[in-house]
Amino acid sequence: MPIVFEKPQGLTNAPMHYCPGCTHGIVHRLAAQALDDLNLTGQAVGVAPVGCAVFAYNYFNCDMIQAAHGRAPAVATGLKRANPETIVFTYQGDGDLAAIGTAETVQSACRGENITIIFINNAIYGMTGGQMAPTTLPGQITQTSPYGRDVTKTGMPIKVCELLATLEAPAYIERVSVDSVKNVRAAQKAITKAFQYQAQGKGFSLIEVVSTCPTNWGMTPVQALAWLREHMLDYYKLGVYRDRYAGEVAA
Amino acid sequence: MPEKVLMKGNEAIAEAAIRSGCRHYFGYPITPQTEIAAYMAKRMPKLEDGCFLQAESEIAAINMVIGASAAGKRAMTSSSSPGIALKSEGLSYLAGCDLPAVVVNIQRGGPGLGGIQPSQADYFQATKGGGHGDYHMAVLAPSGVQEMFDLTCLAFDIADRYRITSMVLSDGILGQMMEPVTFPEEETLNNAVPVEKSWALTGTHGLRPPNIVNSLLMDPLELERSVVERFARYGEIAARETRWEEMLTDDADIVIAAYGATARIAANALQAARAQGIKVGLLRPITLWPFPKAPLLELAQRAKAFVCVELSMGQMAEDVELAIRCQKPVLRCTRTGGVVPSPDEVLAKILEAAKG
Numbered sequence: 032m033p034i035v036f037e038k039p040q041g042l043t044n045a046p047m048h049y050c051p052g053c054t055h056g057i058v059h060r061l062a063a064q065a066l067d068d069l070n071l072t073g074q075a076v077g078v079a080p081v082g083c084a085v086f087a088y089n090y091f092n093c094d095m096i097q098a099a100h101g102r103a104p105a106v107a108t109g110l111k112r113a114n115p116e117t118i119v120f121t122y123q124g125d126g127d128l129a130a131i132g133t134a135e136t137v138q139s140a141c142r143g144e145n146i147t148i149i150f151i152n153n154a155i156y157g158m159t160g161g162q163m164a165p166t167t168l169p170g171q172i173t174q175t176s177p178y179g180r181d182v183t184k185t186g187m188p189i190k191v192c193e194l195l196a197t198l199e200a201p202a203y204i205e206r207v208s209v210d211s212v213k214n215v216r217a218a219q220k221a222i223t224k225a226f227q228y229q230a231q232g233k234g235f236s237l238i239e240v241v242s243t244c245p246t247n248w249g250m251t252p253v254q255a256l257a258w259l260r261e262h263m264l265d266y267y268k269l270g271v272y273r274d275r276y277a278g279e280v281a282a
Numbered sequence: 283m284p285e286k287v288l289m290k291g292n293e294a295i296a297e298a299a300i301r302s303g304c305r306h307y308f309g310y311p312i313t314p315q316t317e318i319a320a321y322m323a324k325r326m327p328k329l330e331d332g333c334f335l336q337a338e339s340e341i342a343a344i345n346m347v348i349g350a351s352a353a354g355k356r357a358m359t360s361s362s363s364p365g366i367a368l369k370s371e372g373l374s375y376l377a378g379c380d381l382p383a384v385v386v387n388i389q390r391g392g393p394g395l396g397g398i399q400p401s402q403a404d405y406f407q408a409t410k411g412g413g414h415g416d417y418h419m420a421v422l423a424p425s426g427v428q429e430m431f432d433l434t435c436l437a438f439d440i441a442d443r444y445r446i447t448s449m450v451l452s453d454g455i456l457g458q459m460m461e462p463v464t465f466p467e468e469e470t471l472n473n474a475v476p477v478e479k480s481w482a483l484t485g486t487h488g489l490r491p492p493n494i495v496n497s498l499l500m501d502p503l504e505l506e507r508s509v510v511e512r513f514a515r516y517g518e519i520a521a522r523e524t525r526w527e528e529m530l531t532d533d534a535d536i537v538i539a540a541y542g543a544t545a546r547i548a549a550n551a552l553q554a555a556r557a558q559g560i561k562v563g564l565l566r567p568i569t570l571w572p573f574p575k576a577p578l579l580e581l582a583q584r585a586k587a588f589v590c591v592e593l594s595m596g597q598m599a600e601d602v603e604l605a606i607r608c609q610k611p612v613l614r615c616t617r618t619g620g621v622v623p624s625p626d627e628v629l630a631k632i633l634e635a636a637k638g
């Protein structure tokens with residue numbers, strides 16, 4: 032029988048612990064596929080965050096380290112500076128990257144650190160049971176915003192791509208989504224490009240993936256995807272926010 | 283001829299790191315240790331693979347050390363007391379991940395922002411944890427600029443050999459003080475035979491299963507086993523690496539316990555007391571963890587009393603009491619907040635101890 036579909040070599044056979052309908056599995060696969068396609072899995076070193084993706088070190092079939100909450104870009108900096116020939120990526124959620132790790136995120140981007148950040152924005156803290164995140168939408172009900180996010184007291188959600196795009200150094204910043212086949216394909220392209228840029232020494236890339244958390248949103252997976260499209264994509268507009276090498280022919 | 287130069291204690295630490303093969307230094311400015319960063323900023327770019335990076339914070343700096351160490355390289359960061367507090371999370375992760383690293387603390391007065399004058403008030407923080415969880419660091423306490431050099435070299439070797447964080451615990455006096463330093467011949471540095479780091483994250487290159495550096499163990503029995511195994515290694519360190527120096531302890535009725543800069547002040551007071559016919563000796567712990575418990579207990583069988591001289595409210599004094607099982611009185615000669623005792627103050631305490 033001809034093989035028509037395979038799991039990427041960049042993923043292990045460990046069964047994933049993610050909830051039904053969670054989009055982490057899709058994004059793991061996209062990252063692993065990108066490394067495979069570029070023949071970089073053997074050089075890759077991944078940094079797992081604190082959050083639902085903490086066990087990413089069991090799923091990616093490459094060298095992995097688990098970092099303290101928010102510190103992944105600093106750990107990645109040390110890894111990359113020590114072994115520039117490795118391909119270093121972090122995989123972080125919104126609380127990790129845009130709250131407790133804001134300094135590490137902004138400063139590693141500002142330095143143009145030659146690493147790739149995959150940023151999962153699902154507007155909530157997942158692992159701890161659904162608290163308000165820096166990306167929680169106005170009025171969104173969470174465990175710690177039970178009456179809906181009150182922007183007069185908590186401010187408006189952080190738009191990470193727009194924020195980082197004001198910096199000179201980053202090579203490539205794009206926001207994608209995994210809510211549809213079309214968008215998953217676009218996300219695959221973006222993540223692949225980010226790794227390619229790193230391999231070419233172009234510097235810092237961040238791909239924000241607008242994602243769902245059906246469990247903590249209190250929705251079915253299908254409802255969650257619909258909510259993402261209806262509410263999140265309006266505030267978190269998809270697109271390329273920075274590409275210093277746009278127009279260059281891909282290698 | 284070995285090379286001999288006059289340098290500051292902070293510079294000696296930086297030079298020792300470079301000569302020990304450290305090519306990755308991550309720091310953040312804080313007084314009174316900034317010379318270490320300045321020295322590294324000057325030297326590292328001139329060295330092949332040399333990396334000096336001024337991090338955005340103490341927290342980022344220690345996490346960069348985690349990354350470079352996980353990549354298999356000798357890595358160091360340095361700071362002073364408030365900065366070390368910020369690094370504590372990283373110190374705990376280094377321990378949980380069994381990563382080697384060297385961290386330097388040129389102590390200043392605290393708590394809080396405290397002051398910038400010398401202190402030894404981070405003794406508890408260094409020897410009892412600092413970060414969360416069951417763990418230890420190897421803590422080395424130099425008492426001169428030559429030892430700033432020598433113990434930094436040793437710190438790297440201990441770190442690699444036992445996969446532990448070595449802390450060089452010093453203070454603003456020694457950091458800022460200039461003394462001649464003799465550099466050992468390169469071949470005598472232990473790092474001539476580097477420790478194999480098969481666990482390092484260098485990429486599998488399709489040739490081996492992935493290496494994972496991780497401190498998360500969800501199964502309590504597995505976590506307990508990992509901690510117990512680590513403590514077995516700590517036992518080995520205690521057996522092999524405990525270091526101290528004794529001065530005139532053979533006939534001593536009074537034993538002074540002091541480390542680092544205060545050991546030098548205590549040594550002056552010791553001479554003055556001996557001139558008055560008082561039989562006083564000095565035990566200077568060189569490793570604060572592991573602590574030289576056995577020699578202290580042995581001295582307690584002959585001595586009448588102990589005097590602890592410290593730039594704190596008396597932190598090491600508690601370890602001395604534990605070591606001698608409270609068999610003899612332990613007097614405190616302590617100044618804190620950046621105040622340094624004079625030899626006369628120490629002498630007065632020796633006389634008080636001698637009176638009984």
